Amino acid sequence: MANTIQIAVRTLVEHVYSSGSIDSRFRSQSTLLDGTRIHQKIQRTYQDSDQKEVYLRADLPFKDVIFTIDGRCDGLLLRNGEVIIDEIKSTSQPLEHLGQEGIPVHWAQAKMYAYIYANDHQLPEIFVQLTYVQVESDEKRYLKNCFTMEELDVFVHEVVGNYYPYAKLLHDHRKARNESSKQLVFPFDSYRAGQRKLAGGVYKTISEEKSLFVKAPTGIGKTISTFFPAVKAMGEGHLNRIFYLTAKTITRTTAEEALERMRSCGLCLKSVTITAKDKVCFKNETKCQKDYCEFADGYYDRINEAVLDIVSNENLMNREVIEKYARKHTICPFEFSIDLAYAVDAVICDYNYIFDPRVSLKRMFEEQKKSTLLLVDEAHNLVDRGREMFSASLNKDTFLQLKKEFKTVNKVISDYASKINAWFISLKKLHGEQSEYTVEQLDEELVELLTQFNEGAELFLQKENAPNLLELYFQVNAFLKIVELLDEHYVIYGEKNKKDVTLKLFCIDPSKLLQKMGKNFRSKVFFSATLSPLSYYQDMLGGQVDDYTLSIPSPFKEEQTDIFIKPLSTRYRDRARTKEPIASMIHALVQNRPGNYLVFFPSYQYLLAVYEQFITEYPGIPTLLQGAGMSELEREAFLEQFIPNRAETLVGFAVLGGVFSEGVDLKGDRLNGVVVIGVGLPQLCYERNLIKEHFNQNEKNGYDYAYVYPGMNKVLQAGGRLIRSEEDHGTIVLVDDRFLRRQYQDLLPQEWRSFTVI
Numbered sequence: 001m002a003n004t005i006q007i008a009v010r011t012l013v014e015h016v017y018s019s020g021s022i023d024s025r026f027r028s029q030s031t032l033l034d035g036t037r038i039h040q041k042i043q044r045t046y047q048d049s050d051q052k053e054v055y056l057r058a059d060l061p062f063k064d065v066i067f068t069i070d071g072r073c074d075g076l077l078l079r080n081g082e083v084i085i086d087e088i089k090s091t092s093q094p095l096e097h098l099g100q101e102g103i104p105v106h107w108a109q110a111k112m113y114a115y116i117y118a119n120d121h122q123l124p125e126i127f128v129q130l131t132y133v134q135v136e137s138d139e140k141r142y143l144k145n146c147f148t149m150e151e152l153d154v155f156v157h158e159v160v161g162n163y164y165p166y167a168k169l170l171h172d173h174r175k176a177r178n179e180s181s182k183q184l185v186f187p188f189d190s191y192r193a194g195q196r197k198l199a200g201g202v203y204k205t206i207s208e209e210k211s212l213f214v215k216a217p218t219g220i221g222k223t224i225s226t227f228f229p230a231v232k233a234m235g236e237g238h239l240n241r242i243f244y245l246t247a248k249t250i251t252r253t254t255a256e257e258a259l260e261r262m263r264s265c266g267l268c269l270k271s272v273t274i275t276a277k278d279k280v281c282f283k284n285e286t287k288c289q290k291d292y293c294e295f296a297d298g299y300y301d302r303i304n305e306a307v308l309d310i311v312s313n314e315n316l317m318n319r320e321v322i323e324k325y326a327r328k329h330t331i332c333p334f335e336f337s338i339d340l341a342y343a344v345d346a347v348i349c350d351y352n353y354i355f356d357p358r359v360s361l362k363r364m365f366e367e368q369k370k371s372t373l374l375l376v377d378e379a380h381n382l383v384d385r386g387r388e389m390f391s392a393s394l395n396k397d398t399f400l401q402l403k404k405e406f407k408t409v410n411k412v413i414s415d416y417a418s419k420i421n422a423w424f425i426s427l428k429k430l431h432g433e434q435s436e437y438t439v440e441q442l443d444e445e446l447v448e449l450l451t452q453f454n455e456g457a458e459l460f461l462q463k464e465n466a467p468n469l470l471e472l473y474f475q476v477n478a479f480l481k482i483v484e485l486l487d488e489h490y491v492i493y494g495e496k497n498k499k500d501v502t503l504k505l506f507c508i509d510p511s512k513l514l515q516k517m518g519k520n521f522r523s524k525v526f527f528s529a530t531l532s533p534l535s536y537y538q539d540m541l542g543g544q545v546d547d548y549t550l551s552i553p554s555p556f557k558e559e560q561t562d563i564f565i566k567p568l569s570t571r572y573r574d575r576a577r578t579k580e581p582i583a584s585m586i587h588a589l590v591q592n593r594p595g596n597y598l599v600f601f602p603s604y605q606y607l608l609a610v611y612e613q614f615i616t617e618y619p620g621i622p623t624l625l626q627g628a629g630m631s632e633l634e635r636e637a638f639l640e641q642f643i644p645n646r647a648e649t650l651v652g653f654a655v656l657g658g659v660f661s662e663g664v665d666l667k668g669d670r671l672n673g674v675v676v677i678g679v680g681l682p683q684l685c686y687e688r689n690l691i692k693e694h695f696n697q698n699e700k701n702g703y704d705y706a707y708v709y710p711g712m713n714k715v716l717q718a719g720g721r722l723i724r725s726e727e728d729h730g731t732i733v734l735v736d737d738r739f740l741r742r743q744y745q746d747l748l749p750q751e752w753r754s755f756t757v758i
Contacts, residue, residue, distance in 0.1 A: 003064065005167050008367065009056075009071035009112045015304070016162045017105035038090035038133045039074060042140075051076040056116040062160050065168060069160075073113040077129070084127040084144070085114040092458070095134050095141045102130050102143045108159065115152040124149055136455060166308055170343065173270065173311075174240070177345060180268040181235030186228060187265045188221075192726075193555030195225045198527075201550045203229035206238050206373060206523045211547040213379075213538050214527035217554040217749070218720035219728075222527055223251075223258045226375050227346075231262060231269065233373070234345070239522065240371035242346045245354060247381040248663040249632070255348045255377070256318055263315060272317040272341055274349035277334040280319060288332070289465065295332045302329050303339055311343055351382055355517045356389040357485070358478050369520040378662065379526035380713050383540045386510030392482040393504035394450075396424035398472055405468060410460055413469065416453040423449060424501045427494055436686045439492040439503070446503075447483055450476050479505065485513060491690050506687060508694045515542030530716040532747060536709050554751050556723050561730060563755035567737035570678035575606050582735060583613040585758075586675060590621065590649045593731055595672025596642045597649070600656040600718045602678040604628065610677075611653045624652040626660060635659055644669035656680050657714040660721075667724045673731035674722045679738045680711035712747045719752070733758075 043052040057070035075086030087110035091098070110128045118126040130143040147155075191199075198216055205212040206229070216222050223244075233239045244255045252273055259271050278286050283293050290297035306329035314321055317340055319333075326333035341347045341361060352359045354374060376382060403417040423446050431437045457473040460466065482505045486492075489509040495502040507513065518524050531537045534549050566585055568578050586599060601607035611625055624641055627634060638660070641650060654660040656676065682688050688706045696702035715734070722730045732752065738744050745753065 003171055004066045004068055005171050006068040006070070007163070007167065009069055009109055012069060012159065012163055013105055013108040013112060015166065016159050017108050038135065039088050042086075042088050042131055042133065043075060046075060046077065047079070049078045054117075056113055056120075058116040058119060060156065060160060062157070062164060065164065065171070067160055067167070069112065069116070071109075071113065073110070073117075074131075076117070082127050083117070083121075083123060084129050085110050085117060086129045086131055087113070088131045088133065090133045090135050092135050094459075095132055095139055097462075098132060098141070102132070106130050107145075108155075111147060111152060111155055112159070114147060115149075115156045118149050118152060126152070136451070166304070166311075166343075169308065169312060173268070174345075176268045177270075178235045178237070180266055181231045184228075184231060184235070184262060184265060184267050187224065187261045192220050194220045194552040198222065198225040198550065198552055199229045201548065202226050202525055203233060205525060205548055206230065206233040207236075209522055211524040211543065212526070212550060213531060213534055213541070213543060213547060214525065214550045214552070215531040215534055216527055216529060216550075216552040217556070218529040219724040220552070220555055222529075223254050223377070224261065226377075226525055226527060227255070227258050228262065230373050230375065231267060238371075239373050240345075241368070242373045242375060243354060244346065244348045244375045244377065245351050246348070246377040247351060247385060248378065250663040250665075251377050252348050254665075256316065259346060260316060268315070269346060270311065270315050270317070270344040271346035271348060272322070272337055272344045273319060274337045274341065274347065274353060275319045275322075275334070276350070280323065280333040280337075282323075282327070282333065287465075287467070292465070293332070295326065295330055299331050299335060302331050303336070305329065306331050306336060307339060307343060310340065317344065351376070351385050352389055355382070355386065355514055357513075357517065358389075358481055360517065370522055372521050374518060374521050374524040376524065376526045378528050379541060380528045380530050380537060380717075382514065382526070383510065383537070384710070386514050386541075387507050390482065390485060390507035390510050390513045391505055392475075392479040393502055394475060394479050396421055396428075396501040397499070398475070399424070402468060402472060410456070412456040413453070413460060416449060416456055420446070420449050420453060424503070427503070428496060428501045431494060431496075435496045437494050438690075439494055442483065442486065442492055442505075447480070450480055454480070482507075487512075489513070491694065493686070493690065495686070506690065508691050509540070511540050511542040513542075515544075518542065529720050530713045532713075532716065532749075533709070536705070540705075554749060556726065556728075556751065558751045558754055560723055560726075560728060561732055561751065563752050564731070564733045564758045565739045565755050566733060566735040566758050567740055568735055570602065570606075570736045575609065579606075579610045579613045582610050582677060583617060585733070585735070586610075586614060586651065587618050587621070589673065589675070589731070589733060590651060593673060594649045595730075596646060596652075596666075596670060597673040597675065598652045598654055598660065598671060598718075598721060599675040600654050600658075600661050600677060602656050602680060603683070604655055606677070607653050607655060614651070614653075622648060622650050624650065626652070626654040626658060630659070639664065639666070642666050642670045656718055661714065661718040664721050665724055666721060668728060671722055671730065673733070674719055675733045675735065676715050676718050677735045679708075679736050679744055680714035681707045682710055708743065708747075712744065716747075716749065 046052060052075050053072045054076045055070070055072050057068065060067045060069060073085050074088040077084040077086055087106055089106055107130065110130060114126045114128050125146055125148045127144060127146050132141040194216060198214060201212060201214065230239060230242050246252055246255065256273060259269065263269065282295055287293060288296050306325060309329065310317060310325045322337050323333050326336050338361070353361055399417045399421040403414050403421055406414040406417065454473055454476050457469055461470055461473065486505060489507060489512055491506050491508055493504055493506060495504070526541055534551060538547065538549065568581060570578060590597060601610065615623055624638055626638065656678065657680065692702035692706035694702065695705040719732050722728065722732060
């Protein structure tokens, strides 16, 4: 009995016709976009006898497989006895850049639809039409050809034949994956307290196609407790792909280790880890142009062979493995990892590949989303990351510099840069001496100028290399994309800095857009040790009324941690006079309780002041200092100093909310105590006050939303570095008089509430 493989027409032809140059994907002006608006506009011109969005499907036997090929053609036109398949494509390029024949992959897609329709209706021949529309000018170009059924039959079998090796490989692998996932047992001797409850909650969420918000304590093993039930759900046919989303490199490593542990227990599963482009680029500069980068030039001519090679031979596709195969096949390692994301079972990557509208994996179709799970690790980070992803800004000075640079190079670009610079000058004059101010409405004149600037930049960049122009082109593109999202969740504001002016589209409340970008995935699981209060995070992350929530109590005993509160003021105005008492307190602590300590400060300036005080007064105690902008190697070297059973005490000075206060796993005697200086409130600033005012106006506690909840999250994360297992013991000291207030104590974990004031 033949196996059945279902494949969408568009997925099939895009795989087979992956040809061209990689710089066309990197430069969005060369990418053909399926604009819904353009499609609908063309379809409204159809005659009464015409049909739009026609679903077509065919079963095509090939060797030992039956391919079920389906999709929707844009138009089925019946004109003067002719049957015409119409495929609509929108582009931001001038239409003359498409050449005389159009794009091969578009002909392939339309011919697949034509074959299915002609075969169903026993037509000896059928017409195929490509309708190209230029987005800005609305100019149209029609390309039309007639194909016999014999020609289409040969064409379709050739396409399917080219796709067959890859499809058969994936089909056989997924069959083995599903069988192995059914047989898989929990990859540890027993569940830790809370793990079984978490795993059960995740499985129930997947099976019922819901979303889940989980607060689960640090150290119980959240990664394996979410991955394991997801893998079991794969075996039951609920899922075909898992995305494990995180903001930290170290948690990506933890996710890779969890998958490897399940593989060691017999699981057959392929995964890829996506690393940022600038980190994996093989060249000295990240310039994705074929005349500069041999890994970009001809990328599409080599990618199919590379994908088949790595997928045939590897299960774990991390950075090291991807770079090895990328060099072997001379392809861009970043784009390689992106293409692999559509072929593997699990993808470990940053939040932005799903949620950022400018970066997200756009080739994932709705049908694929319906069998895909999102596991969002350390989900508390997604609130501010969401604000960042959905915001955009532009600076006056960048246009002024470009105006000067292009004055004798390209008059069109120089003129538009000059006009935009003049617009910023008028904005500056309008607001006089104000350094920060809100703008009620975005000026349409600016939007028009930016659009025209980018059109001119596109034409120039297709022929010339201009790094400053390319960088600004991308900034303007990002800004214009956010312009389309503006609504009541945004504030537009201006900021003056000496002679420069910044205009920012600031997303105050990312909940609506996070919900939109996560729409249609089968399930989403947001989890963190510090998703507290749950109601706040459910609100800010786009949760719905019928979503599930789960709060797992700590499996660790209160006796494992001694909690102390030192009621000193760490407010900005009091910091100079508190550096000596804090240094003295740290010294007394480590003298009475020797071991390895991390001390977290609310700012780097405050950290340095206390550090200088400490090493001056107590020079005999070994210390470590978190440096500004530490590399990954420097971070690893910092953490390697925390070895168990050291002969002498070690005190590490670090920043609250920084790289060492989250995602760091120092088990056992590698860490004996944590000191948290302050309640972690973000620095008072214009943006935070805008957040506060917005939520006050929406009948919520704006101060809590803008300051208290984000601040206390940092405190809880830092304290969570201490107790990582049932065997760990240690000391936490919270330094601030506000920790004695009910408002802040209510946000402390239950096991921290039996404290001693010192």
